[in-house]
Amino acid sequence: METAAVIWMIMLLAVAAAAAALAVPRREARANRHPAPPSAAERYADEVAAAADHAAGAARRSRVAWEIAQEDVDAAWAAYDAADGEARRCRAAAVFPVLRQRRTRAEIADRTRCLHRSALAACRRKELSIAQLNEVLAHRGPWNPRKHPVAQETALRAAVAEHRFAAYQAAVERERSAWAEAEQAAVALRSLRAEALAATTSAGRDLRPEDSRRAEQWSPAEPVARPANARLAVH
Template sequence: METVLQSFFASVPQATALWLAILLAIAVAAVFVALPRSAPAEPLTPAQRDRLRFADEVAVAAERAAATAARLRAEWATAQEEVDAAWLAFDEADRHARLTTRAAAFPLMSRRRKPGENADRQRYLHHTAIAACRNREISIAQLNDVLAHRGWNPRLHPVVQEGLLRNAVREHRLAQYEQAQKREQAAWHESELAAEALRSLRAEAAAAIVRAAAAEQPAGDEWFADQWATGEMPGATKAYA
């Protein structure tokens, strides 16, 4: 009897450990069963595939529009720099023209010209005008007028000719500044159009993504009615019985 009791008490810890292991296994299984599982992905309907395809196309168009907008914005910035440079060139030409005009205000001594002096003055005018055109201070059209003596008197004193040339440079710089302003305005207009197109495409791309992600909704009672034949509609058999 004493041996049986000793065997019983000796097996109690082992049985307790076994029951604890069983309970722990049951608890783990219950937790695993209670964990939420992701539902299998449902196949996309043709309408959803079309929406996804359209969203991808709009996204690609938006990326291209972004590149175009960035390029036109850079061109506008370049046009602004050209306007600033043209204004500085005009301001410098205007300053030189004013200085030359003030210097020409003093009367020149009238004396008899030496033989060949008129030819020297003409060569001086042509040489100075060609150098100014080479430096892009006057235009080709202005140089042609000088060489053809259209509005230019080659027999004038070099001081007077210098003043006239400085005025021609100022006119050319002013024309360049006005042209730069027109290019800058055109570049700004193109940049604004590209930015507006980009905003519209991005909004359309976001809306297309939302539509593509949304689940396809039934069309209402008429849709359900079309899915059932007359004999298959609930209560139809009872009504005609």
């Protein structure tokens, strides 16, 4: 009887130990299914990190927009420089005197049609603005259809140079505006990344390599400066 009692006791102890061993993983699983909610400091750190990531995207887009604006300035200046050179060549050719003679109605009509065709073609090529085209068609200012075709072409080339220069000035203003926006985006990004770094440290989290990297330090430096020799070729 004593032997049987010992055996029963051993069996009961084994069953109890097995039940305890099975209960521990269940308690751990239940605990894992319900993790502790993040603290206020951790939530703030997550929010600031998300804001910094959003600001990084905005800064990149602003940087790209500024670089495109710089390219537009270069292209506008090249177009003006070419138009200015053409206007200078026409003006030099117009120095030679033209014999004055009485013009017939047919000749004046022909010169008028030629002037209108040239102005319309230049406007379609975006070498003249709509306002300039209206001046030509209304024969206001230098647009006298009675003038010799050489004089008309000289006036047209001067108008093209004027239009190109106005386009260049507009491109410079757009570039300056894009530079200001890119600079503001860079400042906001640096501020948010510094704040995110401080919030992560305050929340007691270990810093990851991407958390501790420096804020983007690039700066657009300076907007495009207008060339000192920029001027209209002919008035």
